[in-house]
Amino acid sequence: MSDESDVLTAIDRKLGILMHLEAYRIISEMTITEGAPVLKRLGMKPSEIAAVFDTTSKTVSVRLSESKRKS
Numbered sequence: 690m691s692d693e694s695d696v697l698t699a700i701d702r703k704l705g706i707l708m709h710l711e712a713y714r715i716i717s718e719m720t721i722t723e724g725a726p727v728l729k730r731l732g733m734k735p736s737e738i739a740a741v742f743d744t745t746s747k748t749v750s751v752r753l754s755e756s757k758r759k760s
Contacts, residue, residue, distance in 0.1 A: 708733075709737070712733060712737075712738075713741055715731075716728065716742075721742045722752050722755070724741075725742070725752045725753050726752075726756045729753055736749075
């Protein structure tokens with residue numbers, strides 16, 4: 690059972706890396722104000738978006754809130 694758990698953990702880690710690389714590719718020319726809403730629509734959580742932009746989830750949440758008010 691532990692071997693199966695280890696395999697699933699490794700797969701989850703690798704998928705997380707791929708997700709972040711693809712997210713970075715999508716928003717590479719965008720500011721956090723432009724990119725955070727895009728990544729949110731793709732299903733990413735503020736903490737995951739924060740990792741892509743190398744910032745805090747609080748900063749991302751503020752940008753997402755500002756973006757909501759503007760639309």
